[in-house]
Amino acid sequence: MEKSLLIQPAKCTGCRQCEMACSFEKERSFNPSRSRIRVFDIHSEARFVPYTCTQCAQAWCLQACPVDAIKIDAATKAKVVNDNTCVGCKVCTIACPFGTINYVADSGKVAKCDLCGGDPACAKACPTGAITYVDAEQTGYDKMRAWAVKTDTQSHAHA
Amino acid sequence: MSWTGKFLRVDLSKGTVKAEELNREWTRQYLGQRGLATKYFTEEVDPKVDPLSPANKLIFTTGPLTGTAASTGGRYSVVTKGPLTGCIACSNSGGFFGNELKNAGWDMIIVEGRSPKPVYLSVENETVEIRDASDFWGKTVWETENGLKARHQDPMLRVASIGAAGEKGVLYACIVNDLHRAAGRSGVGAVMGSKHLKAVAVRGTRGVTVKDPDRFIKAATEQKKVLADNAVTGQGLPKYGTQVLMNVINEIGAMPTRNSRDVQFEGAHKISAEAMHEPRLSDGKTNLATNGACFGCTIACGRISRMDPGHFSIASRPQYKEPSGGLEYEAAWALGSACGVDDIEACTFANFMCNEHGIDPISFGSTLAAAMELYEMGVLTKEQTGGIDLKFGSAEALVKAAELTGKGEGFGLELGQGSRRLTAKYGQPDLSMTVKGQEFPAYDPRGIQGMGLTYATSNRGACHLRSYTVASEVLGIPFKTDPLATEGKAGLVKAFQDATAAFDASGICIFTTFAWSLENLAPQLDAACEGSWTPEVLLEVGERIWTLERQFNLAAGMTAADDTLPKRLLKDAAKTGPAKGLASGLDKMLPEYYQLRGWTPDGVPTAETLKRLHLA
Numbered sequence: 022m023e024k025s026l027l028i029q030p031a032k033c034t035g036c037r038q039c040e041m042a043c044s045f046e047k048e049r050s051f052n053p054s055r056s057r058i059r060v061f062d063i064h065s066e067a068r069f070v071p072y073t074c075t076q077c078a079q080a081w082c083l084q085a086c087p088v089d090a091i092k093i094d095a096a097t098k099a100k101v102v103n104d105n106t107c108v109g110c111k112v113c114t115i116a117c118p119f120g121t122i123n124y125v126a127d128s129g130k131v132a133k134c135d136l137c138g139g140d141p142a143c144a145k146a147c148p149t150g151a152i153t154y155v156d157a158e159q160t161g162y163d164k165m166r167a168w169a170v171k172t173d174t175q176s177h178a179h180a
Numbered sequence: 181m182s183w184t185g186k187f188l189r190v191d192l193s194k195g196t197v198k199a200e201e202l203n204r205e206w207t208r209q210y211l212g213q214r215g216l217a218t219k220y221f222t223e224e225v226d227p228k229v230d231p232l233s234p235a236n237k238l239i240f241t242t243g244p245l246t247g248t249a250a251s252t253g254g255r256y257s258v259v260t261k262g263p264l265t266g267c268i269a270c271s272n273s274g275g276f277f278g279n280e281l282k283n284a285g286w287d288m289i290i291v292e293g294r295s296p297k298p299v300y301l302s303v304e305n306e307t308v309e310i311r312d313a314s315d316f317w318g319k320t321v322w323e324t325e326n327g328l329k330a331r332h333q334d335p336m337l338r339v340a341s342i343g344a345a346g347e348k349g350v351l352y353a354c355i356v357n358d359l360h361r362a363a364g365r366s367g368v369g370a371v372m373g374s375k376h377l378k379a380v381a382v383r384g385t386r387g388v389t390v391k392d393p394d395r396f397i398k399a400a401t402e403q404k405k406v407l408a409d410n411a412v413t414g415q416g417l418p419k420y421g422t423q424v425l426m427n428v429i430n431e432i433g434a435m436p437t438r439n440s441r442d443v444q445f446e447g448a449h450k451i452s453a454e455a456m457h458e459p460r461l462s463d464g465k466t467n468l469a470t471n472g473a474c475f476g477c478t479i480a481c482g483r484i485s486r487m488d489p490g491h492f493s494i495a496s497r498p499q500y501k502e503p504s505g506g507l508e509y510e511a512a513w514a515l516g517s518a519c520g521v522d523d524i525e526a527c528t529f530a531n532f533m534c535n536e537h538g539i540d541p542i543s544f545g546s547t548l549a550a551a552m553e554l555y556e557m558g559v560l561t562k563e564q565t566g567g568i569d570l571k572f573g574s575a576e577a578l579v580k581a582a583e584l585t586g587k588g589e590g591f592g593l594e595l596g597q598g599s600r601r602l603t604a605k606y607g608q609p610d611l612s613m614t615v616k617g618q619e620f621p622a623y624d625p626r627g628i629q630g631m632g633l634t635y636a637t638s639n640r641g642a643c644h645l646r647s648y649t650v651a652s653e654v655l656g657i658p659f660k661t662d663p664l665a666t667e668g669k670a671g672l673v674k675a676f677q678d679a680t681a682a683f684d685a686s687g688i689c690i691f692t693t694f695a696w697s698l699e700n701l702a703p704q705l706d707a708a709c710e711g712s713w714t715p716e717v718l719l720e721v722g723e724r725i726w727t728l729e730r731q732f733n734l735a736a737g738m739t740a741a742d743d744t745l746p747k748r749l750l751k752d753a754a755k756t757g758p759a760k761g762l763a764s765g766l767d768k769m770l771p772e773y774y775q776l777r778g779w780t781p782d783g784v785p786t787a788e789t790l791k792r793l794h795l796a
Contacts, residue, residue, distance in 0.1 A: 034418075034480035036473035037276075038404075041249040044387065045397065051248050052283060052387030054336070064359070067469035067484045067503035146249070146401075148408060148478035 023098050025157040026134075026141060028071050032151035035062055035069035042146030046137055055125065057134040058143045058152075071152055073143070074121040074134040076100055082133070085116035098157075099136040107131055182244040182390050182709035183207055184287050188308060190301060192375050193234060193293030197301075197308045202287055208711055209794065211718075213243035214270045215685035215725040217259035217288060221268070222728060224290075227735035231263035231367075232349065232374040234294035240281065240340070240380065241289075243687020244709040247282035247388035247475075249397065251404045252689035254279045254475025261736070262366035263374075264351040264543065264598050265617040265641040268732045271354065271368045273340075274474030274482075274689060275361030277382065280338035284384025291375060300328065300341075300379040305386055313378040318344055320536045320586075321356040322499070328381045341379035342369040343538035348588030349373065350596030352543035352619075360505025360535040361474065366618060366640050369538050396707035403700050404478050410695035412655065417481040417691065418471055422509035423453035425622075425650075432654060432663060433757020434627025435513070436620075438520045438572050439549040440613050440746070443624045443754040447522025451512050455524050456483070462490050467524055469503040479691060483507055485528050493529040493579045500532050507531055510644075513622035514545025519552055519578055526575035530582040537586025543598055546619035548581050550599040550611050559606045566591040610747045615642035616738065625749050625766070627759035628653050630661070630669040633769045636743045637673065639729035645690060647676035657694055664758065666765035670772035678722035685725060724793045727777075727785055731795065740783035743770060 040056035048055050058073035080100050083091040090106035091113065093099070102122075109129040113122050122133040134141075136154075144154045155162075185202050203220075210216045217239040229235045238260045245253040256278030262269030281289070284305050291301075295310070298317040302309045316324050325339040339357060346353035346369035353369030354362040363369075390396040407413040416424050429435050430448035437445040449455060456468040465486060473480035485506025487494055494500050507515075507528055515527040515534075534541040548570075554560040555570035562569060566584070568591065570577050584592025594602060599612040599619055613620055618641025625632030630649030635642040644650070649672055653663035661668060679698055683690055686705055698715035705713040744750075749764045774781060778789030790796035 034471055034473040034477075034482075036477050036480060037475055038249060038251075038478065041476065045249065045393070048387060049393055050387030050389045052385065053279075054283065054385040055387065064504075065502045067472075067486065069470075069472065148251075148404060149480075 023157040024139070024154050025076060025160055026073065026136070026144065027153045027155045027160045028073075029151050029163065030068055030070040032149045033060065033069040033071055034149055035060055036148065038146045038148060039071055039143035039152055042142040046142040047132070055132070057132060071143075072121070074100070075119065076134070076136065081116040081118065082113035082122045085112045087112060094135065094138070097136045097139045100133070101135040102131055102133055104128070104130050182248070182388070183212065184282065184285050186286055187288035187290065188286055188303070189290045189292070190310065191292045192295035192299065192310065192377060195295070195310055197310060207244075209721070210725060211244065211682065211685035211721050212287065213241050213246070213255070213257045213685050213687055214259065214272065214681060215721060217241035217257060218268065218270065218725060218728055220288070220290065221259050222732050225261065227261075227732050228737070229261055231261045231266065231371060234375070236261050236371055236374075238291040238368070238371050238375060238377075239288060240291070242278050242282045242287055243685055244705060246687035247279040248390055248400070248708060249476060250400045250688055250704050250708070251407055251478040252474065252476060252692055253687055254477065255687055255689055256281060257684065258355055258363040258368040260368055260371045262368070262618075262640060263349075263370045264367040266736055267366075267616055267640055267738065268729050269366035269368055269640050270684070271363035271365045272684060273355070273357055273361050273363040274477070275358030276475045277338045277340045277357035277361075278687070279388075279475045280382045280384045282384065282388050283386055284382055285386045289380065291377060294374065295376040298376050298378050300381060301377065302332070303380065303382045303384075305384060316378050317347065320344070321538045322359060322536050324379055325359060328379060332381065334383060337381050337383050339379055339381045341538070342372050343536065343586060344588050345537050345539045345586050345596065346370055346373035348593065348596070350539055350585060350588055350593070351598050351601075352540040352596070354538050354540050356535060356538045362535070362538070362540070364540045365542065365643065390708040391710055392707045396704065399703040399707050403696065403704060406700060407478055407692060407695050412657070412694040413479045413691065417479050417694070420453035421471065421481045421483045423456060423483065423507060423512055425509045426452035426512060427454065428654065429623065432627055433754055433759040434624040434663070435517050436613065436622065436624045437517045439518065439553045439611065440624065440748055441553070442756065443627055443759060444757050445517040445520070445522075447520070448517060450522040451507070451516040451524045451527055456485070456507065460488055462488050467528060468506065474689070477689065481691060487528050487532075488525045491525040491529065493526055493575075497529075500529060504532055505535050510621050511541040511545070514542045515578060515582075517622070518545045518549040520572035521575050521578050522573070523575040526578055530578050533582040533586050539586050539596070542621050543619040544582065544585055544595070546613055547595050547599040547602060548578065550603050550613065551595060552577070553611055554603065554606050554608060557608075559608060564591070613746050613748070615745060616742050618642045623650055624754070624759070625745060625764040626754040626762050627757065628663045629666050629765055629769070630663070630672055632745055632749065632764040632766045633669055633673045633773060634676075636745055636766055636770065637677075637773060639726065639733055645680070647673045647680055648690065648693070649673060649676055651694060655694070658697060664762060666768040670769045670776055673769075673773060674776050677726055678719055680722070681725040682718040682722035685721060720793070724795065727789065727793055727795055730785060734784060743783055
């Protein structure tokens with residue numbers, strides 16, 4: 022079954038444990054600036070939003086790459102950058118509509134979420150359940166359920 | 181490896197910046213943050229120095245766990261000689277500044293001298309510059325932080341800055357980072373202002389490494405689970421924040437009210453955590469918008485509040501319609517109960533003011549309470565207050581006073597000198613609820629006896645964050661003691677003081693101690709940094725830090741006579757509640773405390789004690 026990261030901003034407290042888990046997994050150091058997942062603090066709305074690559078089916082990054090450095094992982098369907106092939110041209114960063122593939126000056130390559138081979142470190146580290154790794158076809162389930170409860174006003178009115 | 185091993189020495193008089201190697205012998209003896217900076221400070225600064233002179237130094241410092249995945253590992257401390265107290269001051273703060281400094285490759289910044297003109301320090305990894313801040317002088321913390329992000333075209337910049345209060349010498353001005361996180365107490369912001377240093381702006385992308393990565397991740401993950409499973413750190417603090425205490429402490433008769441004339445506040449429930457969760461009549465929204473975490477914190481006790489847009493106070497401040505850092509227990513008490521104010525929106529407004537302008541709400545609220553008592557006695561008149569009707573319970577007076585003090589204007593400048601100087605000026609020194617010149621916080625020592633000894637012996641003046649015996653006396657952590665008893669409290673206070681100093685030195689937040697002891701801290705430190713860190717070693721480090729701070733204070737001129745409480749707490753019994761009829765029993769606890777510390781009856785560490793701690 023294909024799985025994907027489910028992000029629920031309402032549960033996020035902005036602690037950045039996900040950023041540390043990601044940078045540790047990929048770089049062996051705690052370095053939020055090198056994390057493939059970023060938490061945004063929307064201060065004016067009192068909201069925190071974790072944000073990363075959604076592994077979209079169109080994969081503009083992959084399509085735009087002139088040297089075929091981005092491949093689809095057969096098991097996870099993640100779009101994965103091959104560092105040995107990447108030439109750091111940054112075309113993918115322009116092509117991506119979401120800004121979730123980024124150039125890293127230190128390495129001269131781009132970096133993006135690769136779902137950690139099917140065991141995403143960010144989801145494991147999240148203390149509030151704001152980031153989970155679930156069946157890709159059910160990412161809307163909790164939201165649907167919440168709205169189902171909210172819209173179920175008739176039965177209460179008649180009860 | 182956990183420590184970067186490097187620190188910055190910034191001389192503002194000469195305009196120079198240089199990198200130095202960290203003294204690794206001292207990291208072994210003092211760990212980091214509060215401990216390490218205290219060692220550097222006491223080695224380099226004359227205890228008799230005038231806190232607001234260029235000869236005082238200001239040290240920004242991180243701990244070995246700062247910037248790591250250890251829960252709450254984002255803290256930094258500021259160490260200096262405090263202008264409010266004349267004692268060594270160490271204020272720590274969460275948010276995201278500490279981890280950024282560490283990520284830039286620095287354990288510490290020692291700031292010396294005084295710049296001839298307003299400047300800020302820009303740290304971008306190894307590129308460090310002293311830059312002109314003339315156009316930020318006079319600006320608020322919020323304007324400064326946003327302005328620097330714009331100037332550097334870098335939304336990721338982390339900024340620690342002062343407002344006008346720090347510039348104009350409000351003696352309890354704080355240093356604010358991330359808009360509403362503060363190194364809050366003892367006036368560290370006034371020292372920063374005296375150096376004409378408006379802000380420190382940091383961006384770090386170097387990453388933080390640990391000694392044994394796999395063992396560290398395992399230890400940190402295990403200990404995060406301990407926090408999650410604990411009722412206080414896993415449920416109470418995330419849901420209610422520290423404000424969970426408002427009703428609890430009021431019930432047990434330990435809520436200092438109206439300048440400590442009373443120990444219970446009839447309006448406490450209106451400014452409590454529960455009230456922050458209740459939908460308002462005006463717009464159906466709750467005061468609490470969400471909870472928020474500091475860097476790496478799995479507890480997330482922080483309050484983000486949204487004010488009632490129809491509240492009288494907000495008309496002139498449209499920016500306060502946006503959510504921002506809301507009421508914590510100490511602030512709700514100081515701005516509320518201490519002044520007899522039960523208007524939660526006015527308290528939130530005053531709290532925003534404290535954040536925006538950079539003043540400590542504890543000392544501000546407590547000083548205002550003293551002023552209100554002077555006003556009620558007729559010692560202070562409306563002419564002297566600049567027209568403010570300074571009655572207990574007046575939300576209008578609270579709002580106006582907060583603005584004037586934050587801006588360092590008019591009567592606010594008098595309030596900005598703290599309650600000891602204010603009450604002395606008007607001939608009523610006994611009305612100052614302070615120890616060593618620092619206002620004590622939200623626990624009345626008549627209802628929680630251990631806190632009396634805590635305040636009296638605190639090295640930075642009255643403070644709850646130096647030995648939070650409330651944990652034991654009220655919450656039963658790690659074991660329950662009777663809050664009204666004095667027996668056994670000397671040992672309890674000493675144990676809490678030493679353990680807390682070790683936690684402060686590590687780079688994490690003291691709130692973890694609701695669930696963690698040194699047994700939980702040690703395995704994380706041991707995996708993170710060089711050395712062999714056991715609970716026993718950490719306890720000794722804590723005691724060493726405590727004793728070194730004490731030595732500095734004694735050399736600065738403090739004596740055992742300063743280890744005391746306001747007369748009101750020692751003589752006037754509580755009028756209501758469980759502590760009714762009881763005053764503080766400090767005299768019963770203090771001699772035993774000195775003895776347990778290995779100090780003389782005059783409160784001076786003996787030669788033997790100093791030798792044992794390798795301090796002589």
